[in-house]
Amino acid sequence: MAAPIEEKDQATEDPRKEGIASSIKVVPHVPKGGIMFQDITPLLLDPKVFKDTVDLFIERYTGKDISAVAGIEARGFIFGPPIALAIGAKFIPLRKPRKLPGEVISEEYVLEYGRDCLEMHVGAVQQGEHVLVVDDLIATGGTLCAAINLLERAGAKVVECACVIELRELKGRERLKDTPLYVLVESN
Secondary structure, eight states, X not given: OOOOOOOOOGGGXXXXXXXXXXXXXXXXXXXXXXXXXXXXXXXXXXXHHHHHHHHHHHHHHTTSOOOEEEEETTTHHHHHHHHHHHHTOEEEEEBOXXXXXXXXXXXXXXXXXEEEEEEEETTSSOTTOEEEEEEEEESSSHHHHHHHHHHHHTTOEEEEEEEEEEOGGGOHHHHTTTSOEEEEEEOO
């Protein structure tokens, strides 16, 4: 069984998080009116901030008995692979429909602005495997819940979800129920 991942003292907040927060650009009305899109492109264009972001996750998950990192398409593919490599885990892409060849299992879900679906290769995880789910952002929690459901249906144990940004006002954290969530910064 994976050891619980302990929280560090929040009173000694890591100064790297300030650089991460200040590098995220908010773009109004994308992909539709009323949505405040959290653009991580400036973060990716700054090698120090990008490295700090990945390093914070690596520091948290090293030595935590995680055998797989599942990244949610598309921005979970940016952060998931370097985390997986650094902690000695495999990377599992959770993709949009019809992007994976071969046999897949799928999970449909509702977004704050529509419906979508995630797919994963059959056999990507083994029964009882400890998995970390990675994405750039949690809003309503629909995408992360779909990822958790998909992985658990395949027999995995999701030990935690990790996101760069949380839109706390949308209460997505509450939808995750018993699955812990680790977030680097709250939305601007």
